[in-house]
Amino acid sequence: MTEQKQAHETQPAQGTPGEVFSTFFKLGLTSFGGPIAHLGYFREELVTRRKWLSDHAYADLVALCQFLPGPASSQVGFALGMMRAGWLGALAAFTAFTLPSALLLLVFAMTAASISGPVGTGALNGLKIVAVAIVAQAVWGMAKNLCPDRERAAIAVGAVIMLAFLPGAFGMVGAILLGALAGLALGRGSGTPVGGHVTMPVSRGIAAAAMIVFFALLFLLPLTAGQSQSLAVIDSFYRAGALVFGGGHVVLPLLQAEVVAPGWVTPDQFLAGYGAAQAVPGPLFTFAAYLGAVLGPEPNGILGATLALLAVFLPGFLILIGVLPFWDRFRAMAPAQSLMQGANAAVVGILGAALYSPVFTSAIGDMRDFALALACFVLLMAWKAPPWVVVIVAAVGGVGLALIA
Secondary structure, eight states: OHHHHHHHHHSOOOOOHHHHHHHHHHHHHHOOSOHHHHHHHHIIIIIIISOSSOHHHHHHHHHHHHHSSSOHHHHHHHHHHHHHHHHHHHHHHHHHHHHHHHHHHHHHHHHHTTOOHHHHHHHHHHHHHHHHHHHHHHHHHHHHHHOOSHHHHHHHHHHHHHHHHSOSHHHHHHHHHHHHHHHHHHTOOOOOOOSOOOOOSOOHHHHHHHHHHHHHHHHHHHHHGGGOHHHHHHHHHHHHHHTOOSSGGGHHHHHIIIIITTTSSOHHHHHHHHHHHTTSSSOGGGHHHHHHHHOSSSSOHHHHHHHHHHHHHHHHHHHHHHHGGGHHHHTTOHHHHHHHHHHHHHHHHHHHHHIIIIIIHHHOOSHHHHHHHHHHHHHHHTSOOOHHHHHHHHHHHHHHHHHHO
16 A cells, blocks of 8 residues: 555656646746745645645655756756656646746847836846845855855855956856865765655656767857857857756856857846846746847847747756656765765855856946845845845836936
8 A cells, every 4th residue: 555655656647738838837927036936836836736746756856956957946847747748748847937937038128228218227227236136145045055064165265266267157167167076075975865756757768868968069069159150159058057056046157158258248238137037937047038139149039039048948958857767876876965065065156256246346336226235135135025026126226316316
């Protein structure tokens, strides 16, 4: 009887892609607050209310996606769709959860350039200022969770120092690699798996093929990027998506290095879009749709948004598919846990460096801007206000500052 019950808990009843799409479209319209909040929405809707899977199985799936690079909440949604309705279910979950925020940010990208006057420019300035508060909150929370001891705090500081002398994508990759090696040397992994067991319809052959494609694109796209601007865009957004450890906010410095440094997007455009991304529901990675739409060189507009969006999500899904059949064994290895602890600590340093540049240096022009950013930070940290509410406060505050200037 116990074995039958366990089998039922780890093998959810099969649904249809249409059911998955409608369920995740609702979540895509209502899931505010970032990846951790999204996971809470998923659990309430799919575990508690719909009973698609057990709490143990859900906890295991969340642990896997937080362990891997990529957008954790979107990876969880992709896997839940696959568990419920196979490969078409996975595609339906991704499309439905991503579409609302992607469309909203695309509309913002298309209309932001036409905004003028003190009200419009003030609101856009407020969106840049609120990014300071939101990134500061992310750095604070991640530092408490991922750098709880002096050794990992030192790894985070080392990442900041490395980026001070080697800014850009190469410095970030180097900081993550060195952090992982430092974590391995520290050997803090316990080798103890967490959660229940998750069964997915992914064979080892498909998993191996996904990993081959993941690494092939990671190494071959830079070699072909010079042949066309479209390939250069795909390369930049794919690399950013492949290196995101530790949560959606970490994509900020990676994308900044890929699109602002070469001059494709201005710092003001970048920060205004990032602020707007906080006010919409769904995954933060849809920020890529905004960036693809406002790129200076073509492709931009709808085509640029589509290429950027697919490229930034693809690596996270490929690596998820690649490890699914091997997850139970891999997560029990102490060296693997140690590597990830070091890499995650380095990620805190990378995000901390981004808090200074480009976020603070581009958004804060005087003491009034700083006061508004500080007020937004207090709203987030002390008053526990939802990010979208704080974004509205910042936009209104930016208008007020513009009118009294």
